[in-house]
Amino acid sequence: MSQMDDPRGADAQTELTLPATTVPDPAAAPGLRWGVISPGHIADQFTATAHRATASRVVSVVSRSAQRAEAFAAKHGIERSFDTVEDMLAAGGLDAVYIASPHAQHHALARPVLEAGVPVLVEKAFTLNAEQARELLDLARERGVFAMEAMWARFLPQYDVLRQIVAGGLLGEIVEVAADHGQSFPLDPAHRMYAPELGGGALLDLGVYPVSFAQMVLGDLADLAIRGDLAETGVDATIALLARGASGGRARLGTTLRARTPTEAVVSGTAGSARLSGPFFAPGTLTVTLLDGRSATFTHPGDRGDGMAYEIAEAARRITAGDLQSPVMSWQDTLSVMATMDAVRAELGVVYPGEESA
Numbered sequence: 001m002s003q004m005d006d007p008r009g010a011d012a013q014t015e016l017t018l019p020a021t022t023v024p025d026p027a028a029a030p031g032l033r034w035g036v037i038s039p040g041h042i043a044d045q046f047t048a049t050a051h052r053a054t055a056s057r058v059v060s061v062v063s064r065s066a067q068r069a070e071a072f073a074a075k076h077g078i079e080r081s082f083d084t085v086e087d088m089l090a091a092g093g094l095d096a097v098y099i100a101s102p103h104a105q106h107h108a109l110a111r112p113v114l115e116a117g118v119p120v121l122v123e124k125a126f127t128l129n130a131e132q133a134r135e136l137l138d139l140a141r142e143r144g145v146f147a148m149e150a151m152w153a154r155f156l157p158q159y160d161v162l163r164q165i166v167a168g169g170l171l172g173e174i175v176e177v178a179a180d181h182g183q184s185f186p187l188d189p190a191h192r193m194y195a196p197e198l199g200g201g202a203l204l205d206l207g208v209y210p211v212s213f214a215q216m217v218l219g220d221l222a223d224l225a226i227r228g229d230l231a232e233t234g235v236d237a238t239i240a241l242l243a244r245g246a247s248g249g250r251a252r253l254g255t256t257l258r259a260r261t262p263t264e265a266v267v268s269g270t271a272g273s274a275r276l277s278g279p280f281f282a283p284g285t286l287t288v289t290l291l292d293g294r295s296a297t298f299t300h301p302g303d304r305g306d307g308m309a310y311e312i313a314e315a316a317r318r319i320t321a322g323d324l325q326s327p328v329m330s331w332q333d334t335l336s337v338m339a340t341m342d343a344v345r346a347e348l349g350v351v352y353p354g355e356e357s358a
Contacts, residue, residue, distance in 0.1 A: 014294070015294070015296075016288065016290065016294035016295060016296040017296060018161055018165065018286075018288060018296045018297075018298050019161055019164040019165065019168070020161075021157035021158075021160045021161050021298070021301070022160055022164070023155070023156075023157045023160045023310060024313065024317075026053055026054050026302075026306070026309035026310055026312065026313035027053060027054060027055065027309075027313075028313075029054060029055065029056075029312075029313035029314075029316040029317050030055065030316045030317065030320040031054065031055030031056045031057065031316065032056045032057075032095035032096050032315075032316045032319060032320075033056075033057060033059045033093060033094055033095045033096075034050065034056055034057065034058045034059065034060075034094070034095070034096050034097065034098055035058070035059065035060040035061070035062065035088050035089075035094045035096070035097040035098070035118075036058050036060070036061045036062070036072075036078075036097070036098050036100060037061075037062050037063075037085060037088075037097060037098070037099045037100065037101060037109050037113075038062075038063060038099065038100045038101035038102075038105070038109070039061050039063050039068060039069060039072035039100070040100060040101075042100045042123060043061075043072070043098070043100035044072070044075075044076075045308055046058075046098055046100060046308055046312070047072075047076045047078075048076065049305075049306050049307075049308040049309050049312065050308075050309070050312050051076065051077075052306065052309075053302075053303070053306040053309035054309050054312050054313055054316070055316075056312055056313075056316055058076060058078050058098075059078060059079050059080065059093060059094070060078065060079070060080045060081070060082065060088050060091065060093070060094060061073050061076075061078050061080075061081050061082070061088075062081070062082040062083065062084065062085055062087070062088045063081075063083065064083060065083065066081070066082075066083040069081035069082060069083060085109060085112055085113070086112065089112065089113065089116045089118065094118055095118075095119065095319065096118065096119040096120065096121060096146075096315060096316075096319055097113045097118050097119070097120050097121070098120075098121045098123075098150070099113070099120060099121070099122045099123060100123050101123070102192050102198040102199055103125050103127065103128055103198070103199030103204050103205070104128055104197060104198050104199040104352065104353075105198075106122050106123070106125075106126065106127050106128070106132075107127045107128065107132040107135070107136060110122050110136050110147070111136065111139065114136065114139045114140050114143055114145050114147065115139070115143065117143055117144075117145055118145065119145055119146035119147070119315070119319045120140075120145070120146070120147050120148075121147075121148050121150050121311070121312075121315050122136075122147070122148070122149055122150060123149075123150045124149055124150055124151045124152075124208050124209075124212070125149075125199075125204040125205070125208045125337075125338065125341065126149040126334045126337075126338060127338065128199050128204070128352055128354075128355065129338060129341075129342050129352075129355065130335055130338035130339045130342050133334055133335055133338045134335060137331045137334070137335070140324060140331075141324065144324065145324070146315070146318060146319045146323060146324050146325065147324070147325065147331070148311075148314075148315055148318070148325060148326050148329055149329050149333075149334045150311055151208075151209075151212050151311075151329050152281075152307060152308050152310065152311045153209065153212070153213070153280075153281035153282070154212070154216060154311075154328050154329050155310035155311040155313075155314050155328055155329070156282075156283055156300070156307060156310055157283075157298075157300060157301055157310070158276065158283070158284065158285070158286040158298055158300060159216070161286055161298045162217075162267065162274055162276070162286055163216070165274060165288060166217060166267065166269075166274075169271075170271065170272070170288065170290075171267060171268070171269030171270075171271050171272050171273065171274060171288075171290075172269040172270030172271030172272065173248075173249075173269055173270045173271075174217065174218065174245075174247065174248075174249040174267060174268070174269045175249055175250065175268050175269055175270060176249060176250050176251070176252060176266075176267075176268045177213065177214045177217050177218055177245070177249060177250070177251045177252070177253075177265070177266070177267050177268075178251075178252045178253070178265065178266045178268070179209070179210035179213050179214060179251075179252075179253055179254075179264070179265035179266070179280060180210060180253070180254040180255065180261045180262060180263060180264065180265075181206040181207060181209045181210050181254075181255050181261065181263050181279075181281070182202070182206065182238075182254065182255060182256035182257070182258070182259050182260055182261030182263070183206060183256075183257060183259075183260055184257075184258065184259055184260045185257045185258070187231065187232065189232070189233050193205060193235075193257050194231055194232075194233045194235060194257075195233065195235075196233060196234055196235055196352055196353060197352070197353050199352055200233070200235040201231070201235030201236040201237070201257070201345075201350060202235075202236050202237060202238065202239060202255045202256050202257040203236050203239055203255060203341055203344060203345065203350075204341065205257075206255045206256075206257065207236075207239055207241075207253070207255030207341070207344075208337065208341065209280075209281045210241075210253040210254065210255060210265070211241070211253060211337055211340050211341060212333075212337045213265055213280070213281070214243065214245065214251035214253055215245075215333060215336050215337050215340065216333070217245070217249070217267055218244075218245020218246065218247050218248075218249045218250075218251055219245050219246030219247045219336075220245070220246045220336045220339075220340075221243040221244070221245060221246075221251060221336070221340045222243065222244055222245075222246070223243060223244040224241065224242070224243050224340070224343055224344065224347070225241070225242040225243070226239065226240070226241055226242075226343075226344050226347040226348065227239070227240045228240065228344075228347075228348045230348065230349075230350065231257070234350065235350060236344075236345065236348055236350050237256060237257055237258055238254075238255070238256040238257075238258060239253075239254065239255050239256070239344060239348070240253075240254050241253040241254070241344060243340070262278050263278040263279040263280055263281070264276065264277065264278040264280050265280035265281075271290055271291055272288060272289055272290035272291050272292075273288070273289055274286060274287070274288045274289075275287045275288075275289075282304070282307055283300035283302070283304040283306075283307045284299075284300060284304070285297055285298070285299045285300070286298040286299075314326055314328060
């Protein structure tokens with residue numbers, strides 16, 4: 001069959017080439033002096049990655065347990081440890097603070113940091129709800145201080161390539177975004193995933209990834225259709241969400257803390273699709289397949305264990321430049337994602353302690 005007879009057209013004969021990532025090498029970003037609040041598992045990853053893959057260094061750590069702070073400092077070669085945020089801030093010598101506590105503590109811990117005029121990176125989900133998020137971001141604007149949600153996936157090179165592909169129209173009109181994130185946590189009322197007082201449940205810890213991904217591709221989500229089940233402790237255990245994006249496409253999202261799911265994400269358009277291998281929120285492979293039969297892949301260019309380096313580097317670049325926020329994860333993006341999650345919890349009747357009077 002000749003090229004003219006090929007129903008896929010001439011484009012099928014041209015090799016598909018994906019755009020190169022525009023994300024700079026994290027090691028080339030300015031080095032900041034970081035303070036870390038709440039030295040748990042995620043703080044351990046943050047600190048190890050910063051020291052291994054960026055020019056930034058963690059120089060202070062704070063925990064309610066002085067012994068725990070001292071142990072964390074000894075493990076990572078950190079100069080100073082404290083048992084109150086106020087003492088850490090009073091000691092000075094910080095360019096930024098990373099907050100790694102459970103969601104329910106983010107608002108209370110971020111406020112004194114911002115009031116002290118110190119830039120802050122807050123682990124996702126940014127707060128318990130949109131009202132808390134708006135209050136912190138208003139404070140950041142008022143004080144002229146940088147603030148950012150640590151949605152680390154958005155800063156990865158494959159996400160940058162995907163954004164270029166979508167914006168450039170390679171996939172045609174975006175019809176659907178599908179993403180899931182489920183992990184298996186045995187029922188334990190004392191575990192943070194099941195504890196309402198810690199902001200537990202699947203949505204804020206796991207579901208925030210699919211929701212944020214869909215918001216990144218489709219814009220603000222509306223026209224929500226929500227189904228879900230609650231755990232015995234009253235937090236959300238499983239959620240299915242359908243939504244319409246501001247750009248017109250639809251989102252089909254799922255999260256659960258009762259089973260491990262494929263954790264993949266697919267963006268489907270009228271001309272083709274883009275698939276992020278599981279887990280889609282970590283360094284991995286982006287595969288683009290067009291309806292004309294062409295396909296191409298983009299693979300994470302560095303060590304997959306250094307995924308958090310990209311958000312650390314972005315924060316360092318923005319803070320050094322005097323910016324208050326990053327366009328990669330803007331304040332409006334954070335507020336949009338929080339508003340969607342508020343609506344989902346309201347539909348399911350999930351209310352955290354302290355929200356009753358809000």
